[in-house]
Amino acid sequence: MTLIKACIFDLDGVLVNTAKYHYLAWKRLAAELGFEFTEQDNEQLKGVSRMASLDILLGIGKLNPDESTKQEMAERKNNWYVESISKMDPSEILPGALEFLNECRSHGLKTALGSASKNAMTILNNTGLTPYFDAIIDGTRTSSAKPDPEVFLLGAEELGFSPAECVVFEDAEAGIEAARRAGMRCVGIGGAETLGKADLLISSLEEMSVDRLLRELVVS
Template sequence: MPSVFTARALLLDMDGTLVDSDAVVERCWSRWAVRQGLDPAAVLRVVHGRQGHATMAELLPHRPMAQNYAENAVMLAEETADLEGVVPVPGAPAFLAALTGHPHALVTSAGEQLALARMGAAGLPLPPVRVTAERVGAGKPDPEGFLKGAAELGFAPEECLVFEDAEVGIAAARAAGMRVVGVGPRAAAFGPSAHAASLEDVVVAAAGGVLTVTVG
């Protein structure tokens, strides 16, 4: 049975939700793992949805955070320059087209330049409201980004519906008091309010300032 939600605004993660950037993430973070003497597969299980310095802190807990921030700046530049294989998630162009003129925001752990680069490489329009890594004090799974996105759009948390693919993002949405649609193969395991294999399984209709979202 399809799941049907009504909302006043949608809050959208980027990587894994709108943009398939797995190829870049795997290349960059696998190289980083090898440099640190870590198992790349173990690193890739942790990295999705987090800010880079938070991933480093999780994997190397005894390392000074200043080193993580410095290394993350290098990593961000590397990821921003590497756009090979960055494509839209199936259904993303039509999904975003359906949101044109309706309240929605991008809430991503990526920095502004990385978000611009990846959305551009995928040929996707940028939402007018964007909450990127530079704009929060605490990244996902902290709810700050989603709460900030809702506030900037002018809606209460319970009026918003989140789209996410990663465990930390789904946890952040829940902590913000929001319903969340899990997108893609990773998301189903993390207990979202509903799950879509891709955005091809999501239909958005708008009437009277209310968005009706059908999943499945």
């Protein structure tokens, strides 16, 4: 039997409510470029890196700028986003997240962050979440975006456990796929229509407990 020894958490949409700030920044960029970017369009960007997100947005707008222009656009969007998250506080931690992180640590489970965000440390510090993690792997430490498993494999390596001993918590299809490619079990936070490949589905971390985790995700 393979025991669960560590939990690796995505950030946006799992622990904190930053998705709205990403969406508003992308929507503002699209408006400046002359087209509409809807919440439905934004679903394609979940768990995707900044430049890959920009490529999706530009595809929606049927635009094909040169590389230097794309870099400027990505920087502009990120500046708007950073301005928003710089005002975050602990009130934006999602329901159940703090309680479950505390429970994991009290039961001896190691915890890591596995996020594509290059602004993860700003968010963690502003919300007071930094001390809850034994390892923090973010977009500044990875070269490949999800669904590549790099971010989760680095998390497992830094914690000192095999992929089979780790469980990932994700709200994005690309993140679920990354966890599967890493050889890790995965809890999806959201709907079955996009996260159906997860080993366990919940609507929020309010539904999660260490007891349930160990009971429902045991692998012989």
